[in-house]
Amino acid sequence: xxxxxxxxxxxxxxxxxxxxxxxxxxxxxxxxxxxxxxxxxxxxxxxxxxxxxxxxxxxxxxxxxxxxxxxxxxxxxxxxxxxxxxxxxxxxxxxxxxxxxxxxxxxxxxxxxxxxxxxxxxxxx
Amino acid sequence: xxxxxxxxxxxxxxxxxxxxxxxxxxxxxxxxxxxxxxxxxxxxxxxxxxxxxxxxxxxxxxxxxxxxxxxxxxxxxxxxxxxxxxxxxxxxxxxxxxxxxxxxxxxxxxxxxxxxxxxxxxxxxxxxxxxxxxxxxxxxxxxxxxxxxxxxxxxxxxxxxxxxxxxxxxxxxxxxxxxxxxxxxxxxxxxxxxxxxxxxxxxxxxxxxxxxxxxxxxxxxxxxxxxxxxxxxxxxxxxxxxxxxxxxxxxxxxxxxxxxxxxxxxxxxxxxxxxxxxxxxxxxxxxxxxxxxxxxxxxxxxxxxxxxxxxxxxxxxxxxxxxxxxxxxxxxxxxxxxxxxxxxxxxxxxxxxxxxxxxxxxxxxxxxxxxxxxxxxxxxxxxxxxx
Numbered sequence: 001x002x003x004x005x006x007x008x009x010x011x012x013x014x015x016x017x018x019x020x021x022x023x024x025x026x027x028x029x030x031x032x033x034x035x036x037x038x039x040x041x042x043x044x045x046x047x048x049x050x051x052x053x054x055x056x057x058x059x060x061x062x063x064x065x066x067x068x069x070x071x072x073x074x075x076x077x078x079x080x081x082x083x084x085x086x087x088x089x090x091x092x093x094x095x096x097x098x099x100x101x102x103x104x105x106x107x108x109x110x111x112x113x114x115x116x117x118x119x120x121x122x123x124x125x
Numbered sequence: 126x127x128x129x130x131x132x133x134x135x136x137x138x139x140x141x142x143x144x145x146x147x148x149x150x151x152x153x154x155x156x157x158x159x160x161x162x163x164x165x166x167x168x169x170x171x172x173x174x175x176x177x178x179x180x181x182x183x184x185x186x187x188x189x190x191x192x193x194x195x196x197x198x199x200x201x202x203x204x205x206x207x208x209x210x211x212x213x214x215x216x217x218x219x220x221x222x223x224x225x226x227x228x229x230x231x232x233x234x235x236x237x238x239x240x241x242x243x244x245x246x247x248x249x250x251x252x253x254x255x256x257x258x259x260x261x262x263x264x265x266x267x268x269x270x271x272x273x274x275x276x277x278x279x280x281x282x283x284x285x286x287x288x289x290x291x292x293x294x295x296x297x298x299x300x301x302x303x304x305x306x307x308x309x310x311x312x313x314x315x316x317x318x319x320x321x322x323x324x325x326x327x328x329x330x331x332x333x334x335x336x337x338x339x340x341x342x343x344x345x346x347x348x349x350x351x352x353x354x355x356x357x358x359x360x361x362x363x364x365x366x367x368x369x370x371x372x373x374x375x376x377x378x379x380x381x382x383x384x385x386x387x388x389x390x391x392x393x394x395x396x397x398x399x400x401x402x403x404x405x406x407x408x409x410x411x412x413x414x415x416x417x418x419x420x421x422x423x424x425x426x427x428x429x430x431x432x433x434x435x436x437x438x439x440x441x442x443x444x445x446x447x448x449x450x451x452x453x454x455x456x457x458x459x460x461x462x463x464x465x466x467x468x469x470x471x472x473x474x475x476x477x478x479x480x481x482x483x484x485x486x487x488x489x490x491x492x493x494x495x496x497x498x499x500x501x502x503x504x505x506x507x508x509x510x511x512x
Contacts, residue, residue, distance in 0.1 A: 014259075020265040110268050
């Protein structure tokens with residue numbers, strides 16, 4: 001569902017996470033694009049700009065932190081966030097280094113997730 | 126380790142013994158003289174070693190057997206036995222040597238337990254991670270479904286109103302459609318369906334919440350990174366933990382505190398508090414299940430002691446106790462006697478891991494029906510640099 005609010009790219013190799021996140025954010029007014037692989041995500045980023053990126057951490061080929069580091073080089077203005085089931089496994093320094101501004105744990109709390117995104121993207125319905 | 130020696134005659138009566146033998150058997154040497162050696166071996170294996178040596182004149186090396194210590198129960202020993210041969214190869218007696226293996230057995234048990242914990246910890250971390258992904262969308266979807274169900278209920282309310290209005294005042298086609306709607310609504314039992322939909326979602330949400338807790342426990346079990354290593358006052362750790370759980374138990378429990386002066390202990394205070402919390406909650410639950418609905422109260426005694434290089438913390442309760450058969454398994458991951466949903470069976474194994482990491486040990490004494498006492502023994506400077 002596309003809206004006129006801030007645009008958000010969500011990357012997760014688990015398609016059901018993508019659809020659950022879209023469900024959760026349905027009324028938040030974001031223009032949401034999704035990618036199931038980092039390659040797909042890079043294609044999207046090469047094609048268009050986005051206001052924010054929310055990425056899974058443990059994915060085949062590249063971790064979310066690595067992906068966000070590269071994504072930041074291509075689209076420096078995009079706000080970058082991680083969503084993961086295991087927050088402890090990511091060293092804080094790594095997060096700061098690639099400019100990750102928020103860490104969301106799975107399973108997520110709907111209200112907190114919405115608040116985090118509103119803060120990060122400064123928009124939403 | 127001192128080697129015990131028993132010399133027996135051809136009839137298996139003790140003729141000589143050394144102090145080590147007397148010590149292992151818990152008797153004065155004089156009391157052993159003349160007694161039947163076989164009587165000291167509580168298991169068939171031990172008796173057979175001496176009997177066959179005497180009967181066949183053969184030598185036995187390194188069998189494991191149990192001996193009866195007066196006042197101390199069975200002691201595991203490693204026993205060897207050699208015949209004393211007289212003229213013509215006639216067996217005149219035998220020399221049995223044995224060593225107390227209790228300590229070795231304990232060490233072996235500890236090594237096994239540590240290994241088991243390590244491999245299960247690894248497994249648990251992996252499982253917890255994998256579960257969090259599907260739990261992510263299940264949890265979120267249930268939340269959305271609950272909202273959808275609410276919206277549908279609201280919508281149906283309006284549809285019902287509309288159906289009533291048009292069934293009385295509309296064209297024949299509209300009235301007929303309204304009647305069909307009414308019939309179908311009755312067939313599928315919309316009111317039940319909508320309320321049961323909400324109930325099913327609510328129950329699933331409770332289930333998913335429970336899974337979330339289990340995963341959290343698994344994570345704690347395998348991944349102790351909370352807190353920093355510091356010099357801490359163990360009395361204070363114990364006392365502050367007791368204060369946290371006190372409100373929950375005060376209606377059922379009288380709490381007694383006997384704290385000794387303790388040296389500061391090098392430890393992870395947060396982790397120790399987790400251990401104390403676990404022991405306190407278990408103690409409370411044991412009392413709770415013993416007392417049931419009766420108006421009595423139970424006792425929990427918290428005690429700390431300083432013994433040389435160790436501090437000892439004990440939590441004793443007057444609860445249901447632990448069945449003798451369960452006592453060996455209480456530190457095993459996932460072992461629980463609590464009812465479904467009340468415990469994951471990871472509390473004590475997590476505690477075991479934490480105490481182990483502090484270079485200490487945790488032990489339990491229990492009498493079924495009478496109560497249980499857990500002792501945590503911590504070396505004052507137990508944690509090395511590698512911990």
